[in-house]
């Protein structure tokens with residue numbers, strides 16, 4: 075039997091260490107991947123719905139929708155049982171007047187966010203069944219074209235005017 079030269083032995087140990095490091099890195103990579111797969115790629119923040127003023131049966135909800143994925147996502151529908159109709163709307167300037175228009179969807183580009191806010195995009199509630207009172211909240215479902223559904227609880231807040 076021949077003795078293993080010290081240099082080869084050292085190289086062997088180095089190779090072993092390297093393998094351990096590679097295995098650890100792979101494992102860490104897998105962990106990272108799995109958290110990315112399971113993380114919510116869409117989040118909704120700062121949601122609120124307008125308290126209905128006296129003599130009004132319409133209201134609107136506003137929020138910020140964040141898309142952390144690398145793909146554009148569309149908000150395609152909303153659902154709630156508080157009103158006869160729930161629609162996606164935007165505001166447009168038409169002949170110097172602000173008018174509301176129904177839209178098919180709201181696009182949230184890859185790695186960006188969209189604000190639904192007074193004077194812009196909003197979730198419109200037409201003919202609410204009961205007055206919306208500040209301090210209470212409503213349940214709202216958001217449907218996206220990637221198949222994701224998000225259910226949020228939206229607090230009711232008093233807002234004086236539409237801008």
Ligand SMILES: [Cu+2]
Pocket residue numbers: 134163164174175196198
């Ligand atoms: Cu509207």
